[in-house]
Every structure is written in structure tokens, then in C-alpha cells.
Amino acid sequence: MTDTVKCPGCLGRRRRADYLCNTCWRTLPASTRGRLARHDARAFQRLRELHSALAARTPLAIIRVSP
Numbered sequence: 001m002t003d004t005v006k007c008p009g010c011l012g013r014r015r016r017a018d019y020l021c022n023t024c025w026r027t028l029p030a031s032t033r034g035r036l037a038r039h040d041a042r043a044f045q046r047l048r049e050l051h052s053a054l055a056a057r058t059p060l061a062i063i064r065v066s067p
């Protein structure tokens with residue numbers, strides 16, 4: 001059984017290592033995906049921005065995070 005947890009963007013499941021399930025991830029703007037995929041000093045800040053946007057029910061297609 002794959003190690004999955006609830007996806008924060010929908011009612012589906014995601015892999016524990018990923019931020020979102022594949023469907024939600026592909027719905028994000030390409031620039032947002034590129035930024036979230038970088039694991040630098042600001043990665044945690046971007047993840048927080050993603051989660052607060054999701055908590056505010058911002059549509060995935062228009063969620064943006066810091067460069």
C-alpha cells in the first residue's frame with residue numbers, strides 16, 4: 001500500500017512526499033509549480049503561502065507564491 005495522506009486541495013489523496021495530489025498539482029499555474037518545486041531557504045514560506053491560499057478557498061488555477 002502506498003504511503004498517502006489527504007490532499008489539502010481536494011478530497012483525494014496525495015503521496016506524503018508531495019504538497020498536493022497530481023490532479024491539484026497540475027491545476028496550479030506553471031510559475032507557481034516551478035517556485036514550489038525549488039527547495040531553497042524560502043521553500044517553507046512558499047508552502048505556507050500555498051496552504052493559506054487553500055484555506056481561503058482560492059482556486060488552484062490562480063494561486064501564486066513568492067519567487
Ligand SMILES: [Zn+2]
Binds near residue numbers: 011025
Ligand atoms: Zn488534490
